[in-house]
């Protein structure tokens with residue numbers, strides 16, 4: 585599925601340069617569950633952004649099913665992202681004025697799906713994360729765990745091939761964390777998704793079948 589070769593991302597700050605990623609090679613197979621861990625500033629979020637086509641490497645290639653995201657024209661990259669890749673973030677990133685149902689539907693708008701089908705698919709996605717009863721609530725009326733379920737439903741409603749999660753349980757207490765991880769793992773397994781998660785949480789890293797560590801932009805398996 586993913587084949588990264590020599591991926592470097594250099595940031596220039598004044599006269600200084602930082603290689604957030606310094607020649608990363610990484611292969612991720614379809615259906616893999618991979619954790620990326622490592623110290624703060626190690627390059628984890630930068631790597632996730634490369635996988636999601638949210639940023640491009642300074643050098644190197646990021647192949648997704650043989651297509652190099654580093655070279656894809658912007659419009660095709662945006663299209664590929666909206667079809668194939670779901671994102672979940674620590675801070676949920678829901679639109680505060682929209683209901684859970686409407687938040688989930690937003691992911692289907694760029695795909696040109698008609699309103700009636702959008703409504704049905706979003707309701708189905710919310711039920712699949714255990715939130716069928718809360719469709720009409722806005723984010724401020726939902727707990728943190730419930731908000732993250734809405735964000736997961738929004739990421740999954742378009743039936744992507746990949747789910748990328750950046751500290752998805754970072755804002756949650758331990759029991760909610762475990763509930764959310766159960767939801768993520770069950771959904772990924774049932775839908776055959778490739779799942780890549782950045783986490784600081786060593787407990788979660790130990791649970792994953794495969795974990796890699798990023799330190800100063802360099803990857804090691806662990």
Ligand SMILES: Nc1ncnc2c1ncn2[C@@H]1O[C@H](COP(=O)(O)OP(=O)(O)OP(=O)(O)O)[C@@H](O)[C@H]1O
Pocket residue numbers: 595596597602603604622623624625626627628629630631
């Ligand atoms: N837009 C940017 N401009 C300049 N430097 C950046 C930028 N984004 C990231 N960096 C630098 O790249 C390095 C890696 O950052 P990144 O956010 O990928 O690390 P991280 O492992 O995700 O850290 P954390 O665990 O704190 O989220 C850091 O030194 C950071 O300061």
